[in-house]
Structures are given as C-alpha cells and as structure tokens.
Amino acid sequence: MSLLERHPEGSLLADRRLQAAAVVAVLALAAVPLATTEALTGLVLTGLVFVMLGVSWNLLAGYAGQISLGHAAFFGMGAFVAAWLTTPSGAGFPESLQLPVLVAVLVGGLASALVALVLGGIIFRLRGHYFAIGTLALAAVIELVMLDQRSLTGGSTGYYIDSDLGLPGVPVSHGDVVFYLTLAATVATVGVTYSIVRGPGGLAMQAVHDDEDAASSLGVNPLKYKVYAFVVSSFFAGLAGALYGHYTLYINPESTLAVTWTIDTLVVVILGGMGTFVGPLLGAALFVLLDKGLPVALRTVADLFALEGGTSALVDSLSTTVEGVLIILFIIFVPQGLYGLANDYLVTDLTRGGPGEPGTPTEGGPGSDPTAGPEATADGDASVPPREE
Amino acid sequence: MVATGVAVEAVVNGLLLGGIYALAALGLSLVFGIMDVVNLAHGHMLMVGAYLAIVLLAATGITPLVGMFLAMGVLFVFGVALQRVLLERVVGEGIEQPIIVLFGLALVLQNVARILLSGDARTADIGIPRGWFDLGFLSFERTVTFVVAVVLVALTWAFLQYTRTGQAIRATAQNPDAARHMGIDTDRIYALTLGVGTALAGAAGALLAMLFPITPFVGWSYLLKTFAVVVLGGVGSVPGTLVGGLVIGVAENLGDLYLGYRNVVSLLIFLVVLLVRPQGLLGTGGEE
Numbered sequence: 027m028s029l030l031e032r033h034p035e036g037s038l039l040a041d042r043r044l045q046a047a048a049v050v051a052v053l054a055l056a057a058v059p060l061a062t063t064e065a066l067t068g069l070v071l072t073g074l075v076f077v078m079l080g081v082s083w084n085l086l087a088g089y090a091g092q093i094s095l096g097h098a099a100f101f102g103m104g105a106f107v108a109a110w111l112t113t114p115s116g117a118g119f120p121e122s123l124q125l126p127v128l129v130a131v132l133v134g135g136l137a138s139a140l141v142a143l144v145l146g147g148i149i150f151r152l153r154g155h156y157f158a159i160g161t162l163a164l165a166a167v168i169e170l171v172m173l174d175q176r177s178l179t180g181g182s183t184g185y186y187i188d189s190d191l192g193l194p195g196v197p198v199s200h201g202d203v204v205f206y207l208t209l210a211a212t213v214a215t216v217g218v219t220y221s222i223v224r225g226p227g228g229l230a231m232q233a234v235h236d237d238e239d240a241a242s243s244l245g246v247n248p249l250k251y252k253v254y255a256f257v258v259s260s261f262f263a264g265l266a267g268a269l270y271g272h273y274t275l276y277i278n279p280e281s282t283l284a285v286t287w288t289i290d291t292l293v294v295v296i297l298g299g300m301g302t303f304v305g306p307l308l309g310a311a312l313f314v315l316l317d318k319g320l321p322v323a324l325r326t327v328a329d330l331f332a333l334e335g336g337t338s339a340l341v342d343s344l345s346t347t348v349e350g351v352l353i354i355l356f357i358i359f360v361p362q363g364l365y366g367l368a369n370d371y372l373v374t375d376l377t378r379g380g381p382g383e384p385g386t387p388t389e390g391g392p393g394s395d396p397t398a399g400p401e402a403t404a405d406g407d408a409s410v411p412p413r414e415e
Numbered sequence: 416m417v418a419t420g421v422a423v424e425a426v427v428n429g430l431l432l433g434g435i436y437a438l439a440a441l442g443l444s445l446v447f448g449i450m451d452v453v454n455l456a457h458g459h460m461l462m463v464g465a466y467l468a469i470v471l472l473a474a475t476g477i478t479p480l481v482g483m484f485l486a487m488g489v490l491f492v493f494g495v496a497l498q499r500v501l502l503e504r505v506v507g508e509g510i511e512q513p514i515i516v517l518f519g520l521a522l523v524l525q526n527v528a529r530i531l532l533s534g535d536a537r538t539a540d541i542g543i544p545r546g547w548f549d550l551g552f553l554s555f556e557r558t559v560t561f562v563v564a565v566v567l568v569a570l571t572w573a574f575l576q577y578t579r580t581g582q583a584i585r586a587t588a589q590n591p592d593a594a595r596h597m598g599i600d601t602d603r604i605y606a607l608t609l610g611v612g613t614a615l616a617g618a619a620g621a622l623l624a625m626l627f628p629i630t631p632f633v634g635w636s637y638l639l640k641t642f643a644v645v646v647l648g649g650v651g652s653v654p655g656t657l658v659g660g661l662v663i664g665v666a667e668n669l670g671d672l673y674l675g676y677r678n679v680v681s682l683l684i685f686l687v688v689l690l691v692r693p694q695g696l697l698g699t700g701g702e703e
Contacts, residue, residue: 154510155453167682343526350522357515
C-alpha cells in the first residue's frame with residue numbers, strides 16, 4: 027500500500043472534499059439538459075467528449091509516455107463503426123444488422139480497441155519520435171482509405187446517422203438522451219482510467235515512461251503496458267467518437283477522422299497538465315471556453331473595427347493560432363499545466379503553514395511527514411519529462 | 416494494362432519529382448540526425464517557402480528560381496531563431512516537449528498562412544522563357560526544378576563534407592560531448608543546423624510551387640512524404656536521402672498510375688520500412 031500512498035497525485039485526489047466535489051459536479055452536469063438550452067447542452071456535451079479524449083490520450087502519452095499523434099483515427103473509427111450499426115443501410119449493409127444505439131456505441135469503442143490491439147504489437151516497435159510520426163502516418167492512411175471507400179463512409183459527402191432516442195410524450199429530446207449516455211461514458215472513462223493510474227498498471231506505465239530499459243530490467247514488460255495503455259485509450263476515444271457521431275447525427279471522413287481532433291486533444295491535455303490526472307478535466311473545460319469563447323471575442327473585435335468579412339474561417343484560424351501559441355508556451359514554461367500551477371500553489375501554501383496545519387489536504391493528513399508536500403511537487407514534475415537528469 | 420510509354424513517362428516524372436523530395440527531406444534528415452529532433456513543422460516550413468516564392472512572383476514578377484533564395488534566407492533566420500528562442504529550452508529534456516512545441520508551431524504556421532493568404536490553392540509560373548528548351552516528353556518545369564534540387568543537395572553534401580563548419584556539424588552529430596571538449600560551440604552548431612534544415616525546406620517549397628498548387632494545408636502531407644524519404648534513405652545520410660527521394664517519387668507516380676492511390680503509397684512504404692528496417696535502406700541509424 028505504501029507505494030500507492032506515495033503516488034504523485036495522492037495529495038489532491040484522495041481528499042474527501044474533492045470526491046464530494048466530483049459527485050456534485052456530476053449531479054450538476056446531469057441537470058444541464060433539464061435546466062438549460064439545447065445549445066448549451068451541446069456545448070457541455072462537447073466538453074465531455076473532450077474530457078474523454080483528453081483523459082484517454084493522457085493515459086497513453088502522459089502516463090505511458092507514448093506520444094501518439096493518431097488519436098483522431100480511433101475517435102473516427104469508433105464513430106463510423108457505431109454509425110454502420112445503427113444505420114446499416116447507409117453503407118449498404120442489411121437492415122438485420124441494426125443494433126440499439128447503446129450497443130452500437132459500445133461496439134464502436136470495442137472496434138477501436140481491437141484495431142489498437144492488432145496494431146499495437148506492430149507500431150510499438152517504433153520508439154519516441156518514430157512512434158509519434160508513425161501514428162501520424164497511420165492516422166493519415168486510415169483517413170485517406172476511409173475517404174476513398176465512398177460506399178462505406180459516404181466519402182466527402184459524409185454519412186447520415188438515422189437515430190432518434192427522444193422519448194415520446196416527455197420533453198426529452200434525442201440530444202438529451204445522448205447527453206446522458208455521454209455523461210455516463212465520461213464518468214466511466216474517468217473512473218477506469220483513475221483505477222488504472224492508481225493501481226500497479228499505472229506505476230508500470232510510469233516506469234516505462236521514465237526509462238524503458240530500466241523498467242524492462244526490473245521485470246516490467248514495456249510492450250505489455252504500452253499496448254495496455256494504447257488499447258484502453260483507443261477504446262475510450264472510439265466511444266467518444268461514437269457518442270459524438272450520434273449526437274451530431276452526421277459524420278464525415280474529412281472531419282471526423284481529421285487531425286483536428288488530435289490537435290484539440292493535445293491542447294486539452296497540455297493546458298490542463300500532461301501526466302496529471304485532474305489536468306485533462308481542467309483542460310477540457312478551459313478548451314471549450316477557448317474554442318467557443320475566442321471566436322465570439324474575436325468576432326466582436328472584428329465587428330468593432332469593422333474588419334472586412336470577419337468570416338468564420340478567419341476567426342477559426344485565429345483561434346487555432348492562439349491555441350497553437352498556448353500549447354507552445356505551456357509546454358515550455360508550465361509543463362505541468364493548470365493542474366500543476368494549482369497544485370504547486372496549494373502545496374507550497376500548506377507547507378508554509380506547517381505540518382500541523384489542520385485541514386491539510388495531503389494524503390498523509392495532518393501531522394504527517396512535512397516533506398510530503400514538496401515531494402508530491404517533485405513527483406508531479408517527473409511525470410512530464412525527467413528534468414532532474 | 417497501362418501502355419509502356421505511359422509507364423516510362425511516369426517513372427521519369429517520378430525521378431524528376433523525387434529530386435525535389437530528396438531536397439525537402441534532406442533538411443528533415445539533417446535535423447533529425449544531428450539534433451535528434453523530428454521537425455514536425457518541416458512540411459509547414461516548406462509551405463511557407465512556397466508561399467514566399469509565390470507572393471514574390473505575384474508582386475514583382477521575379478521568378479521562383481530566384482525567389483527560392485529569398486525563401487531560403489527567411490527560413491534560415493526563422494530556423495535559427497526557433498532554436499535559440501524556443502527549442503534550446505526544451506531539447507535534451509525528453510522527447511515530449513520538442514514534439515509538442517513543433518506540433519504547435521505547425522498549427523500556428525498553417526493558420527497564419529490561412530489568415531494571410533486565404534485557403535485557396537495558389538501556384539507559381541516558372542517565369543523564364545522556355546523556347547530554347549525541348550526534351551520531348553520531359554516537362555520543362557520538372558526538369559529545371561530537378562536540376563536545381565540536385566545541385567542544392569550536392570552543395571549541402573559538399574558543405575558537410577569539406578568545410579570546417581561541416582566537419583564541426585558532423586562531429587557534433589557523432590558525439591556532442593566530445594565536440595564540446597574540442598572547442599566546438601555545439602549550441603551554435605544546433606542553431607545553424609536547424610537554420611540549414613529549414614532553409615532547405617524553403618528551397619524545396621519554392622521549387623514545388625512551380626509544379627503543384629499550394630494551400631496552407633499541404634504541410635502535413637509533405638511532412639509525412641519527406642519523413643518517408645528520410646526513413647527510406649536512413650537518418651542523416653545525404654546519398655541515402657537522394658536515393659530515398661527518387662524511390663518515393665517513382666513509387667508515388669506508379670501507385671497513382673496502377674492503383675489510383677497517390678499519397679497512400681508513400682505512406683505505406685514509410686510504415687513498412689519503419690517497421691521492417693527502421694535504420695533505413697542505406698542508413699547507419701543516425702550515427703552520422
């Protein structure tokens with residue numbers, strides 16, 4: 027147990043108040059479709075999808091240290107497999123294949139996981155930079171092939187999903203039901219990933235991240251844990267894609283499989299804090315604000331100066347540019363992201379207050395080793411690249 | 416079946432195109448071989464070089480063959496500044512940070528290009544008279560750009576092989592610590608290497624602008640293509656890069672002709688070589 031106790035992120039997460047906050051957050055989210063507009067529900071749903079993408083990518087990249095640039099491919103594959111199952115006629119499959127949305131969405135995730143399992147044995151022969159660019163190429167191949175298979179994916183015209191989960195008689199729309207499914211899937215993503223990260227598997231992944239050869243010499247099979255992280259990560263990415271596809275009811279190989287999803291995932295994780303558990307949750311919230319808020323702000327500025335057009339493409343590009351600049355600045359100057367900043371701030375504050383300070387939200391509780399705080403900070407550092415070396 | 420004449424033409428055109436791919440890949444290969452960093456923004460820098468040549472031609476009528484030098488100069492300065500300002504802070508601290516910095520940079524370049532030049536495809540005319548030149552089915556543009564590209568590859572090779580700076584670069588690649596003990600300012604060498612690498616991307620971009628339409632979105636595709644060449648030729652090997660470029664150029668054209676897939680062919684070659692022989696066909700595994 028002592029190993030788990032000293033786990034880098036023990037400090038904030040094990041705090042009862044934080045657990046209570048998580049329950050409150052889920053309940054608050056559950057109230058969103060009832061209390062707000064359709065548009066806001068969609069916005070929060072997008073945020074949940076980014077939580078799923080961020081948390082799953084973070085498991086692979088932040089914990090296992092495998093920078094995959096192909097996350098979009100698994101997101102997109104999940105979306106397409108689920109779409110084929112709820113709307114088989116669109117791809118020329120027999121109607122008898124049709125499955126309920128809940129099952130189809132799960133199968134979508136499983137299909138992505140299966141592809142990851144099959145590819146994992148091969149693609150993990152590549153290390154470091156080669157792995158990053160190998161996954162980028164892999165995603166590009168998948169996108170090009172899917173785009174070319176017009177009969178299966180609709181090509182550049184896209185694929186319409188025929189599904190209506192709205193309940194007759196009650197004011198619960200299709201979007202609301204998908205929202206609850208997505209919320210449940212998000213809770214599952216966070217829960218499963220948390221238990222992996224906190225368990226021996228997570229420690230093994232971090233060992234592989236820090237020094238693959240050393241981990242190997244201590245009896246940790248690097249390939250096994252890399253594939254483990256890859257499969258779990260791809261499952262949740264596929265699930266996210268399947269749910270998102272069933273919310274928008276339209277998918278397109280050019281957009282659903284596009285590298286944009288990988289980029290957005292990176293932004294979420296890096297802003298929040300790579301290799302930290304809470305990071306992607308913060309990052310997703312911030313990203314949705316940026317992604318939706320920046321265009322609004324930019325459009326207002328454009329209108330103010332009566333800039334010609336103020337076209338959405340321009341505003342789009344501007345906000346993506348800002349996101350690009352932000353990830354560069356964050357990864358250089360704040361590699362632990364927002365979570366790191368918050369954690370550092372809290373931990374230093376408490377250490378200054380002395381070990382006996384009541385209400386210390388560190389794992390050991392009041393009166394424990396006074397070095398616990400700084401130690402946690404140092405570990406948090408190590409989860410991005412090993413700077414101490 | 417495709418007629419033999421058409422196939423021969425595809426092979427020859429592929430070779431001509433492959434020369435430019437080799438030039439484009441050389442910069443990526445040098446940076447990877449010497450600094451152990453994959454420049455994920457390499458394709459986007461190529462795109463910037465292409466646009467510089469296009470804009471110069473549109474504004475002043477100067478041929479992209481001259482505009483190429485402008486692109487090289489601008490991108491050299493850009494590369495040196497990138498290393499000094501951003502990458503120097505993160506190189507040697509694990510691979511995540513350089514990968515993400517360069518990925519972010521690619522994003523910025525693509526979107527800034529889109530803001531400044533819109534997303535429409537643009538292309539450049541070669542801008543020199545062609546009356547005196549007739550080589551049958553050989554395209555004038557392709558032949559001229561091929562010759563320029565191969566000359567630049569040869570010059571780069573000679574620079575690395577025969578100048579003192581080139582020797583210092585190779586020494587740094589082999590063993591940075593030993594190089595430092597010999598009095599080589601390795602930080603300066605790294606900045607210079609990235610500058611040369613990005614300048615070569617700029618040159619290749621200016622040449623490609625005369626053959627293919629350029630959009631702000633071509634960066635990723637050229638990154639993967641040039642990386643395929645690097646992998647095929649072996650990291651850091653100039654002759655290997657040249658051979659790799661020619662192979663990818665021909666394979667693409669034949670793939671287009673026989674299978675109807677152009678981009679997938681080079682990507683598949685890339686993945687297969689990466690998995691079967693990651694040190695490249697002629698490579699030494701990045702030692703030099």
